Amino acid sequence: MEKVAWLFDADFEKRLFSSQKLPFISTRENQEFEYLIHFLDPDKTIFTHKTYSKSYKEFLKKFTQKDFKTTNNRDFLIKPWCSPYTQTDILKVYQSKLEAYQILQRHGLLENNFSLIQKKENLKENKLYKFAKNSSGRGHYIFPRDKIRLEKLLDNNEVLIEEEIYQRVLDFSTLIKNGKAVKVYENIVDDHFQYRGTMISKDFKLNKEFEKKYQDVQSEIIKMLSDFKGVFSLDSFLYQKNEQIFLFPICEFNMRKTMGYIAYQLQQKYFKEQDYFALVLTRNRKESPQDHDSLTLLSPMDNLFYVYAAVAPSELELKKLISTLF
Known part of the structure; x- marks a missing residue:
């Protein structure tokens, strides 16, 4: 039976919207919360390049009654833990704030009016701007506080959602x-x-x-x-x-x-x-x-x-x- 190791894919959105199939890599971003897999699924082996201290591994074993298992061996079959990336057509539509808003609007389920912004000169003071491809709670900006970040996104031909600040x-x-x-x-x-x-x-x-x-x-x-x-x-x-x-x-x-x-x-x-x-x-x-x-x-x-x-x-x-x- 093939050995399996699990990656905490905190880079879910980046991977989902990438035009290429990205390899599973133990980045600092993915390492930040990977230990939480052990609390929920203590029998799983975690794929990581991070080194954990002896005292922390002892704490985990005391808490879960299971040894904390990690590997950086690529002979393991590496699987993403946050999402299996099946039904990617559905994932992309609803994870995208832009497409999700448009679907909700068509079904009469969206509470607010929103505008799509593609040019820097259309940015308005004290409006909330959302970047469609970021995870929940991220990619939210206010103009002019986040002027540099917003203009960079627009320079890269990204589309922003503009709405009121509630x-x-x-x-x-x-x-x-x-x-x-x-x-x-x-x-x-x-x-x-x-x-x-x-x-x-x-x-x-x-x-x-x-x-x-x-x-x-x-x-x-x-x-x-x-x-x-x-x-x-x-x-x-x-x-x-x-x-x-x-x-x-x-x-x-x-x-x-x-x-x-x-x-x-x-x-x-x-x-x-x-x-x-x-x-x-x-x-x-x-x-x-x-x-x-x-x-x-x-x-x-x-x-x-x-x-x-x-x-x-x-x-x-x-x-x-x-x-x-x-």
Whole structure:
């Protein structure tokens, strides 16, 4: 039987939209979160060129009760973990923000009006611009703050999506597997719309009006993707305008295993008795996290991001704990 090793393909979008078939390479980007495969699938061997310390491997074994297995041997069959890259025609359409927006608009499911920008002179102040081929929460820019980056994209003949800047009050995602909604969870995002974690709470719910609207949209999307087998998620948010709260039922698709997926699987596997759980990404190191009953540092100490599992007795306490990590 052929030996298999798994690559954490954090470069999913780059690989998906490449005009060439890219080799599976253990880059720094892919190494950043590869250890999380072990927490969810501890029997899997990870393909990597990264060297892990003895103390970290001992921590993993104590946590999962399994040896941490890695290899850089290319005699192994290397498989991507975040997506199998089957049904690539569907993946490309829905992962592209541009094509996804156009599909949602045709089906009457898009909440906002948007414009397509191809020239630098059409950039407007205080508008949000999205690069179609970046992952969720990335490729979001504001003019003139991100003027250089936006102009570079347009110089490379890329098309940008222009939309209003919403005063978001809650970001959330729905995990869908094989046509069924599995879990809704809150996203932790920063002021630049960058993902910083997932919070899973037994109390999460929309009000009756928003819930009906959201379920109607979600049902239509699941029908649209009825032929897709595998995992994907929908990003949504609540926003405030003129002192009222509104629902933006779908803003992006994530056609792969996301950090939200990982957070949910971690909670189910190791923290199932906890009603309030979060997976948090931060560049701030919490001193002696293992001495804190509510925090567990999951990542190696030499990574760019420190990744913590956090638990608390209530949603309020969990949010307070999360705030100490930034």
